Amino acid sequence: MEFFQGFLNMSGASFAQHMVNGVSLGSLYALIAIGYTMVYGILLMINFAHGDIVMMACYFAYFGITIFHVPWYFTFIGVIVATALLGAIIERMAYRPLRDAPKNSVLISAIGASFLLENLANYLFSGRPMSFPDIPLFSQNIAIGSIKIQAISMVIPVVTIISLLVLLHIVNHTKTGMAMRAVSKDYEIARVMGINIDNVISMTFIIGSALAAIGAIMWGIRYPGITPYLGVMPGLKCFIAAVIGGIGNIKGAVLGGFILGLGEILIVAFFPDLSGYRDAFAFIVLIIILFYRPTGILGERTTEKV
Amino acid sequence: MKNILKTKAMTMQFGGVTAVNALEIEINEHEIVALIGPNGAGKTTAFNMITGVYTPTNGAVIYTDAEGQECNITGMKPSEIAKIGIARTFQNIRLFKDLSVYENVIIAKHLHLKSDFMSATLHMPWYNKEQAKAEEEVEELLKKVDLWDMREEKASSLPYGKQRRLEIVRALATEPRLLLLDEPAAGMNPKETDELTVFIKQIRQEYNLTVFMIEHHMELVMEISDRIYVLDFGETIAKGSTEEIQNNKRVIEAYLGVDEDA
C-alpha cells in the first residue's frame, strides 16, 4: 500500500505542478523528436548524432553568454544558426558519402558521429559539468494560485507551439516543404522529377537541427547542468517518441514527445519508489508499441514488396 | 491425377487495391502448370501467398502431402512451407550474393538437419553423418548443372544465366515436391531458354517434381506446360490446355490490347 501512497495522497496543487512539468518536458521532447522523424522519413536512418547536437547547442549557448558575454537574445539566434549548420555539416560528411552503401554502414557512421561529438565535447570542454547561463527573466519563479512555477515552464509550451506552426507552414505551404514531402514519399520518383535531393536532405537536417537547438536552449534553462553526455538519454527517448507517434510523421513525433514527457513525470510523481527507473519508462513503452502497433500511433501500415 | 496444391478464393488486398481476386488454382502431381499474364497482373503476389510471404486477406491455400493428407497452409511462415515440400525461386534472383556457389546450395539442406546447434558445433558423429550425406547430395546437384567446378566462386560473380540455374538448384536442394519458379527464363537468350526448357523437363522427371511457374517467354510456356492459368488485373481470365489458351480471345486481348478499329 505504501507504493500507492503517492498516488492516493496527491493534492490538486501538486498535480497541477506535475502537469506543468510534464507538458514542459513533453514539449522539449517533441521539438527534438521532430528532427529524428524528419530524417528517418526521408533517409530511413536513425540520426544517432541528433541528441548530441542538442548537447552542442547547449555548449554554444554557454560560450556565447558566459564566456563571450553576448546578450542572450543574440546568442540564442547564433546558437540556432550554428546548430543548424552543424547538423548540415554532419549530414554532408558522415551520411551523404554512404547514401548508396548498405544500410548498416550508415548506421555505424551515425553511431560514429555521435561518439565523435561526445568525445570532442569531452576534449574541448572537459567532462566537468558546466552550468547553463542563468537568465533571470526565465528562471524567476511565478506564483499562480498555490503553485510556483519557473517562468520558463510557461515559455516552453508557447515557443513550442509557435515553432510547430512555423514548421507546419513550411512543410505544407512552401515549395521546399512540398519537395521534402515528395522525397519522403518516394525518393526515386522525386529525383527523377527533378527535385534536388541533396538540397532537400540538407534542408531537412537544417530544420531538424534548428528545432533541436530551440529545444536545447529551453532545456538548458530548465535543467542547467551541461555535460558532454547530456544528449544521450534525451536523444534515445526522443527517437522512441518519434517511433511511438509513427516514424516519419511530424504530428506523430509531437504526440509521442508529449506521451513520453507527461508519462515520465507522472509515473515518478505517483510512484516515487520507481524514480530510479524513470529512464526505463521510455524503453518499456517502446517495446509495447513495437509489439502491438509497430508503425506507431499515427503511422501507416506498409507491407514490403517482395 | 492426385492433387498437390489448390487455392480456394485466394485474395490479396493492399489497402484499397485488390491485387489478386478470388484465385482458384488446382495443381496435380507431376504437372507443369504455368501462370501467365501481363505485368502487374498479380502473379508474383499469388506466389507470395502460396509460399507464405504474404498472408491472403481472404481464401485458403491447401497442400496435399506425400501421404495424401490435406493441410491448410494459409498464412504459414515461409520456412514452415519450405519444410513441408514447397520451394521457390524469385523474380529478381535472390542468391546469397557474398557466399560461394557451394554454400548457397548446402544452406538449402539445413532445413532437414535434425542435429541441434551444440551437436553441430561440436561436430558430433551423428551430425557429421548428416552433413556427409548432405554434401554428397549437393555435389551431385552441382555436377548435374555443371556448377561443380565453380563451387568456390562467389555467387554474385557468376554470369546471369548460371545464377538463375544456381537458384533453381538451390531450391531443389530442399528436396521439394512442388517447385515454384518465378520467371526462370527472364533475361535469357533463345539458346539459354532452350537449355532451361530441357532442364525443367529433366528435373521434373528425375526428382519427381511438380512445377508451377510464372513466365513471359511464350515458347517455353507452350513447349512444356501441361496447363495454363491466365491472370489480368488480379482476375483469372482463362485456364486450360496450351491450345485452348493460344486461341482464347480474351487472352490475346489482354496481351495485345483490343484493336480499336476491329
Next chain:
Amino acid sequence: MKNKRDLILSAILLIVLFGASWFANSELDSYIRRIVNLCLIYAIIGLSMNVTNGFAGQFSLGQAGFMAIGAYTVGIFTVPVELRANVFYAVPMNPFIADIQMPVWLALIVGGLLAALVAFLIGTPVLRLRGDYLAIATLGFSEIIRICITNASSFTNGALGIKDIPPLNDVRYIFVVTAITFVFIAALINSSYGRAFKAIREDEIAAEAMGINLYKHKCLAFMISAFFAGIGGGLYGTLLGTVDPKNFLFTLTYNFLLIIVLGGMGSITGSMLGAIIVTAGLEYLRIFDEPLKLFGTMIPLFRPGFRMVMFSALLMACVLFWRHGIMGTREITWSKLIAFCKNPIGFFKRKGAAQ
C-alpha cells in the same frame, strides 16, 4: 585430407600460443600482462558481437548490458563471504545470495548463462525488428539492464558498485578461455547453423524460403553472443577488481563496434586483429592525452580526451573509407598461409575466392 592437416596445424598453434601465454605470465611485468589480458578479453567480446552483427547480420548494440550481467555475477558470487558486509555497507546484501560463494570458473559460466537467458527474454520482442530499430532496442535494453543494476541495491550494491573481487591475472587462464571461445565460435560458424546465420545476413527472405526459421536462428545467434559477452564481462570484472554500473554505459559497446568494423564484420581472425589494434591503441595512444613536446615546442593539441577523439575519428574513417575493415568476411586460413609462404608475391596477385 585438408581438414585433418588444418586441425593438426591449429592444435599446434594453440599449444604454441599457450606456451607463449605461460611465458608472458611469468616473464612480463604486470603492466604488460594487464594489457595482454585486456586484449584477450576484448577479443572475446568483440567476437561475440561479431556473431550477431557480422555473421547473422543483426545489428545489436547490447554487448555492454550482457557484459554487465557477467561482470556482476562474478562480482556478487566471488567476493569472499567475510568481506561482503564491508562492501555492502549501505544496503545489506540480500540474504538469499549473501552466503553463496563460487569459484571463478563457475561464476563465469553462470554469468554467461544468465546473460543468455536475458538475451532470450529480450530477443522475443526485439528480434522481429529491422536493422535500425533493433539497434535502438538493444541499446535501450543495455541501458535498462544498467538501470536495474543501479537500483537493485541489495543484490548489486547499486551505484556503489562491488569491490574486492578476487583478481584473476593469470594470462594462461584467460588465454584458455579465449581459445575456447574462438574455437567454439569457429566451429559454430563452420557448421550448418553458422551457414544459416550467414544466409540470414545475406538475404532474410531467401533464407526463409529455404526453410530457415528466422526467429529461431536469430535468437540462437543472439543468445550465443550474449553468453560469450557475459563471460568476457566476468573476466573484465576480475581484471578491474571492482564493478560499477558506470563501467557499463552503452558507450562501452562502441569500443567493440570499432573492433569488429576495423577487423572486419564477419571475420573471426579479424576480431582478434581488431582487438589487438584497439587495445594496443587505447593504451599507447595515452601519450596523446598528455601535453606533447615536438621539436622543442609544446603542442597544445594534446590533452586529456584527445585519445578518444582520435578513436572515434578512426571509427568514422573506417566506415567511410574502409567499410570492410582489414579482413572483410575473409579469414586467415592455413591454406592461404602456406600459399603465402611458398610464393609471397604471387599470393597477392591471385583472384580472391569467396569465403
